Amino acid sequence: MKNILRLCLFIFFGVILNTYSQTANSKPYDLYLLIGQSNMSGRGKVETKDEVIPENILMLDKTNNWIPAKDPMHFDRDYAGVGPGISFSKKMLEDQKNVTIGLIPCAWGGPPIKVWKYGAKYFNNFPYDEAVARAKIAMQKGTLKGILWHQGESDNDAEKSKIYLENLKELVANLRKDLNVPDLPFVAGEIGRFNKEDYINKIINSLPDQVTNTAVVPSEGLTDKGDQLHFDTPSAQELGRRYAVAMKKLFQNSSKKTSKRKPIVILTFDDAEITHYNNVAPLLSEYGYDATFFVCEFPARNPDEKKEYMTWNQIQELYKKGFEIGNHTGHHKNVTKLSPEDIEKEVNYVEEKCAEFKIPKPISFAYPGNRYDSISQRILKQRGYKYARAGSSKTYNPQIDSILAIPSYTVISSDKHMERVTMALKNLHAGDIIVLTFHGTPDVIHPDYSTTIASMKELFQFIKENKYKVIAMRNLEKVITEGN
Numbered sequence: 340m341k342n343i344l345r346l347c348l349f350i351f352f353g354v355i356l357n358t359y360s361q362t363a364n365s366k367p368y369d370l371y372l373l374i375g376q377s378n379m380s381g382r383g384k385v386e387t388k389d390e391v392i393p394e395n396i397l398m399l400d401k402t403n404n405w406i407p408a409k410d411p412m413h414f415d416r417d418y419a420g421v422g423p424g425i426s427f428s429k430k431m432l433e434d435q436k437n438v439t440i441g442l443i444p445c446a447w448g449g450p451p452i453k454v455w456k457y458g459a460k461y462f463n464n465f466p467y468d469e470a471v472a473r474a475k476i477a478m479q480k481g482t483l484k485g486i487l488w489h490q491g492e493s494d495n496d497a498e499k500s501k502i503y504l505e506n507l508k509e510l511v512a513n514l515r516k517d518l519n520v521p522d523l524p525f526v527a528g529e530i531g532r533f534n535k536e537d538y539i540n541k542i543i544n545s546l547p548d549q550v551t552n553t554a555v556v557p558s559e560g561l562t563d564k565g566d567q568l569h570f571d572t573p574s575a576q577e578l579g580r581r582y583a584v585a586m587k588k589l590f591q592n593s594s595k596k597t598s599k600r601k602p603i604v605i606l607t608f609d610d611a612e613i614t615h616y617n618n619v620a621p622l623l624s625e626y627g628y629d630a631t632f633f634v635c636e637f638p639a640r641n642p643d644e645k646k647e648y649m650t651w652n653q654i655q656e657l658y659k660k661g662f663e664i665g666n667h668t669g670h671h672k673n674v675t676k677l678s679p680e681d682i683e684k685e686v687n688y689v690e691e692k693c694a695e696f697k698i699p700k701p702i703s704f705a706y707p708g709n710r711y712d713s714i715s716q717r718i719l720k721q722r723g724y725k726y727a728r729a730g731s732s733k734t735y736n737p738q739i740d741s742i743l744a745i746p747s748y749t750v751i752s753s754d755k756h757m758e759r760v761t762m763a764l765k766n767l768h769a770g771d772i773i774v775l776t777f778h779g780t781p782d783v784i785h786p787d788y789s790t791t792i793a794s795m796k797e798l799f800q801f802i803k804e805n806k807y808k809v810i811a812m813r814n815l816e817k818v819i820t821e822g823n
């Protein structure tokens with residue numbers, strides 16, 4: 340049984356490492372999503388055929404391949420032209436020449452902001468869904484650094500402009516959530532001041548007061564191509580440079596914020612071991628640490644073994660002490676070997692027990708043996724789980740890791756394991772997130788997974804001395820969104 344588990348962990352590890360080495364082959368790109376309407380797409384005349392574009396500016400083409408960036412970048416109309424994308428990238432590269440920029444053009448000429456929503460159709464396209472899908476493809480190659488938004492001409496009247504800000508705020512929130520980058524920089528642009536009327540610019544300009552990490556670039560002094568609607572080529576390019584200045588300012592602000600942040604440690608305890616009740620909870624209280632207990636009914640082979648696990652009354656007491664109770668399946672089943680119906684049954688078992696003992700329905704889940712697949716993830720999501728923990732011994736990076744496969748380090752009192760965990764803790768930077776998984780402390784039935792009280796204390800002491808922030812799994816989103 341143990342060997343099978345180890346084998347599974349080993350295979351799982353292999354997959355993770357493999358994925359990593361693939362991305363490590365080429366330097367990760369700094370990615371920017373370009374969305375909005377025609378002036379983001381670009382309508383400036385392409386008179387820049389001889390323009391030298393650095394080869395480290397790439398764009399995701401219509402067929403989702405990376406190619407050297409050039410105008411027209413967007414493909415919403417066959418008359419798309421020069422937009423702000425390339426001048427933005429050039430300006431971004433000015434003080435960081437070794438970076439590769441990957442642009443994700445997803446603008447469409449014409450649509451009002453109400454079309455920039457999940458499932459909303461615009462002629463034959465779904466602008467929001469396609470942008471998110473393409474951004475996710477791009478994110479296999481790098482880190483999404485920010486969003487450039489230029490839109491508003493189609494909402495520039497007395498009526499539509501009234502609800503514009505709410506729509507824009509919702510759009511920013513949706514993108515950050517769907518792309519899994521909670522504080523993603525978002526820069527909007529004013530529409531051209533040459534438009535016959537202006538209802539929209541003052542509304543766009545109120546965004547930074549209402550949503551963190553957003554900025555607006557002015558269109559002051561920019562000129563149209565003669566139609567009182569679209570920027571001419573020099574203006575589109577100037578607009579791009581202004582986007583870059585605003586984007587850099589957002590980066591500076593957020594790095595100031597990050598440097599004040601502390602590393603975050605999430606403590607999790609698996610399998611409802613009696614030592615959690617007897618040893619862990621008192622020690623956590625002594626340190627003032629919150630934690631998540633992932634409970635299940637571990638199959639006991641005899642009455643002596645049964646004594647090694649908590650009763651539901653004891654689990655209820657942990658809840659009453661303020662700790663989080665998470666779901667570890669009813670009977671510690673490998674969910675990748677279960678039918679969807681059986682996964683539901685196993686998940687539901689713990690939920691019903693919680694209801695019986697007046698413990699809130701869990702929102703955190705830990706995969707038994709750290710094994711998971713897309714089916715189990717889908718079921719957890721449908722059942723309202725916000726977090727699911729896996730293994731793989733690395734820190735959690737919200738930009739790369741699914742929130743339904745949060746990596747964690749298993750803490751075991753062997754020299755090798757303790758050294759690895761201690762190193763990982765020492766190497767944490769501001770804002771880094773690490774999840775630690777404990778089993779029995781100590782563990783009589785599974786000595787291979789045992790942590791001594793002394794080792795646990797040693798880690799708690801290290802965390803305390805370094806002033807790391809300790810949270811339960813349930814507060815993860817809060818610390819990511821609000822900083823700490």
Ligand SMILES: [Zn+2]
Binds near residue numbers: 671
């Ligand atoms: Zn377990």
